[in-house]
Amino acid sequence: MDLSSNNFSGPLPKDQWFKNLASMIFRGPLTSLVMDHGVPDSFEAYKYTTSITYKGHDTEFAQILTTLVFIDLSNNAFSGGIPEAIGELGLLHGLNISHNSLTGTIPSQLGHLRQLEALDLSSNQLSGKIPQELASLDFLTTLNLSDNKLVGSIPESAHFSTFSNSSFIGNDGLCGPPLSKECINRTLPNVVPHPHHWKKSTDIMLFLFAGLGFGIGFAVAIVVAWGIPIRKRF
Structure with a gap:
């Protein structure tokens, strides 16, 4: 037409x-x-x-x-x-x-x-x-x-x-593209963390804290073990 x-x-x-x-x-x-x-x-x-x-x-x-x-x-x-x-x-x-x-x-x-x-x-x-x-x-x-x-x-x-x-x-x-003029106050979409990702992040944090605690405890044990013989000499 x-x-x-x-x-x-x-x-x-x-x-x-x-x-x-x-x-x-x-x-x-x-x-x-x-x-x-x-x-x-x-x-x-x-x-x-x-x-x-x-x-x-x-x-x-x-x-x-x-x-x-x-x-x-x-x-x-x-x-x-x-x-x-x-x-x-x-x-x-x-x-x-x-x-x-x-x-x-x-x-x-x-x-x-x-x-x-x-x-x-x-x-x-x-x-x-x-x-x-x-x-x-x-x-x-x-x-x-x-x-x-x-x-x-x-x-x-x-x-x-x-x-x-x-x-x-x-x-x-x-x-916005393909124009050279950029958009002002462009809002990014709100990203809600997935429960699986949240659980995975929590597990990593717990692992780090457990590792840190184990390391500190191991160091203290070595210091105590070496400190006792030294005191006995004195």
């Missing part, structure tokens, strides 16, 4: 509208691999073609595979928040809502898009923190959250750390 580079304004469609995109939620077993339009009373079919911005590049598709599920709403004047229902489009591979006037926070439901490969929410007015759920999207190779009003620390994960500084610039309130 490509509605990019128009003059659309107002809020994005309500949640129920996105829930009606059934082919982005479930793919039927008889679905063709290539999008086409069959000619009535004929065995011929027209193949659809398109040119979209995918993973940050203008890409032309001579044939559109039905496995490529993509939404491009960029370069418009959409306002309001990002609908949470987008998180139910489990087959979505790419989502581009950049260069609009969207406000509010990034829905944590986007973390349910396990097949998402490209996410571009740049050049909006999104605020709040980056949801930790986005750090678990293992197939995400292109991420652009730049030029918003996001705050807080960037989620940490082995996969999320592969994104460059350009994915987050233009958010004065963000901090």
Whole structure:
């Protein structure tokens, strides 16, 4: 679905509208691999073609595979928040809502898009923190959250750390890697000692005290044993 580079304004469609995109939620077993339009009373079919911005590049598709599920709403004047229902489009591979006037926070439901490969929410007015759920999207190779009003620390994960500084610039309130700005008053997680470790530490302390006591007692015994003959001589 490509509605990019128009003059659309107002809020994005309500949640129920996105829930009606059934082919982005479930793919039927008889679905063709290539999008086409069959000619009535004929065995011929027209193949659809398109040119979209995918993973940050203008890409032309001579044939559109039905496995490529993509939404491009960029370069418009959409306002309001990002609908949470987008998180139910489990087959979505790419989502581009950049260069609009969207406000509010990034829905944590986007973390349910396990097949998402490209996410571009740049050049909006999104605020709040980056949801930790986005750090678990293992197939995400292109991420652009730049030029918003996001705050807080960037989620940490082995996969999320592969994104460059350009994915987050233009958010004065963000901090942490890969940005050079460090987070102030970063709280470390409270580590509760495990009972087994506590018992092991206690055993070590008892062993040290027992050893120290044995050593002192042994030294005193030697001193006493050598001291008695000396007194008898005198």
